Amino acid sequence: MAIARSIVDIAVAAAQRENAGRVVRVNVLAGELRAIIPAQLIYYFGVMSQDTLADGAHLGLETAPLVGRCSDCDEEFDARDCSLVCPGCNGQDIQMVSGTELRVQSIEVD
Numbered sequence: 001m002a003i004a005r006s007i008v009d010i011a012v013a014a015a016q017r018e019n020a021g022r023v024v025r026v027n028v029l030a031g032e033l034r035a036i037i038p039a040q041l042i043y044y045f046g047v048m049s050q051d052t053l054a055d056g057a058h059l060g061l062e063t064a065p066l067v068g069r070c071s072d073c074d075e076e077f078d079a080r081d082c083s084l085v086c087p088g089c090n091g092q093d094i095q096m097v098s099g100t101e102l103r104v105q106s107i108e109v110d
């Protein structure tokens with residue numbers, strides 16, 4: 001719910017900057033680790049955006065896959081199964097390079 005609120009805030013601020021009449025669409029990139037439930041986020045976005053410039057805007061959600069990088073050999077790999085062991089060298093010093101982000105990618109205004 002707090003996420004939906006900040007997405008609305010970002011969209012409204014962008015529309016105001018552009019002197020736009022309303023927000024048509026907001027595209028959000030959400031990492032898999034965020035465990036966002038799309039239907040829930042879309043619902044709260046609709047509730048939070050009522051009576052704002054983003055009222056009635058379409059929320060587009062794109063999911064960023066979970067990708068880890070090994071600190072030992074720099075290999076990047078699909079970490080979707082949550083294995084935190086490098087498939088290249090069996091190293092266990094893994095950094096997440098994708099999958100934890102949550103950001104507004106783009107906003108379409110009218």
Ligand SMILES: [Zn+2]
Nearest residue numbers: 070073086089
């Ligand atoms: Zn490695």
